[in-house]
Amino acid sequence: MLAPAGTWIITPGHKTSRFPAVRSCRADVSLVDLEDSVPSASKPQARDAASTFFTDPPARPVLGIRISSPTTRDGIHDLAALAASPVKPPIILIPKVESARDFEIVAGALDTSRYTPLLYALIETPRALEGLPAIVRADRIAGVLFGTADYATTTGCSRTWEPLLHARATLVTSAAAAGIPAIDSPYFALDDFDGLRREAEQVKALGFTGKSCVHPSHLPVINDVFQPTQEEIAAAHVIVRAAENAGGSIIRVDGHMIGPPMVTAARALLARHTHHTPNGAPA
Known part of the structure; x- marks a missing residue:
């Protein structure tokens, strides 16, 4: 558990x-x-x-x-x-x-x-x-x-x-x-x-x-x-997708430099959100 x-x-x-x-x-x-x-x-x-x-x-x-x-x-x-x-x-x-x-x-x-x-x-x-x-x-x-x-x-x-x-x-x-x-x-x-x-x-x-x-x-x-807001969830999705496309390199998202710690935080937020959504499905 x-x-x-x-x-x-x-x-x-x-x-x-x-x-x-x-x-x-x-x-x-x-x-x-x-x-x-x-x-x-x-x-x-x-x-x-x-x-x-x-x-x-x-x-x-x-x-x-x-x-x-x-x-x-x-x-x-x-x-x-x-x-x-x-x-x-x-x-x-x-x-x-x-x-x-x-x-x-x-x-x-x-x-x-x-x-x-x-x-x-x-x-x-x-x-x-x-x-x-x-x-x-x-x-x-x-x-x-x-x-x-x-x-x-x-x-x-x-x-x-x-x-x-x-x-x-x-x-x-x-x-x-x-x-x-x-x-x-x-x-x-x-x-x-x-x-x-x-x-x-x-x-x-x-x-x-x-x-x-x-x-x-x-x-x-x-x-x-x-509970994460819809804006926070959407931003986390953008960060994770951008990081995956960049192959782990430091990226720029909406004018902000995003490094590995921010990507880890975004993934953790999405994991918590999925855990609290009925049937584990994204809202």
């Missing part, structure tokens, strides 16, 4: 009434949560309900789960429940990752000859940021997500753009060096759609390949920002 990027949404595992809407929404990935959004007393209920979230998975979104940190008692219980479950998620989001060892624990508990889920790291502490070079090269890592709430709480900074810019840029750089997708944090002001769009455009410009959210009302804005 291609490691998904794009739009991600997460819903509390003990709020089963929300499952149908999250399973049928226009996100690329929908996660059921066993961690922060679930009170301690409701965690056993959430573990039991999770299997119903994964039954009869839709074509889109791809379904997944956020477990508790595998270095905690709750995380151990989550892994045991997943290992015993007859229905398992394609994606597992591991929170509070600070070492590549976290992937070894999760993979060791869950991997079988028939089941090897995509493992994503939630980067949300200064120690994780310092350990990124090793984390992004873990054998089983599929991608990274940024958690602004915990990061800001740990560092004492605000959740505005400037204080978090260094962490975001560092995460994107490390993810790009490892060739894995980087997904940005949710925008927590639920009714501020202008602010959401502005932040989504900023993180896309920075190099993030997607953004997560905690409410379905944010999905149309995030999808609109991260």
Whole structure:
């Protein structure tokens, strides 16, 4: 399976009434949560309900789960429940990752000859940021997500753009060096759609390949920002055709010099567009 990027949404595992809407929404990935959004007393209920979230998975979104940190008692219980479950998620989001060892624990508990889920790291502490070079090269890592709430709480900074810019840029750089997708944090002001769009455009410009959210009302804005426009798709087709006709030489397109990095970016854009089009056909 291609490691998904794009739009991600997460819903509390003990709020089963929300499952149908999250399973049928226009996100690329929908996660059921066993961690922060679930009170301690409701965690056993959430573990039991999770299997119903994964039954009869839709074509889109791809379904997944956020477990508790595998270095905690709750995380151990989550892994045991997943290992015993007859229905398992394609994606597992591991929170509070600070070492590549976290992937070894999760993979060791869950991997079988028939089941090897995509493992994503939630980067949300200064120690994780310092350990990124090793984390992004873990054998089983599929991608990274940024958690602004915990990061800001740990560092004492605000959740505005400037204080978090260094962490975001560092995460994107490390993810790009490892060739894995980087997904940005949710925008927590639920009714501020202008602010959401502005932040989504900023993180896309920075190099993030997607953004997560905690409410379905944010999905149309995030999808609109991260889905290539028809103009971008048409321009990418022109670049790729011109490069193929030039046999790999540097080319001129619409007054711009186009070298191999721009051709690679155009091909990547077209690949993402085809992946998100029904039946994989160009729109």
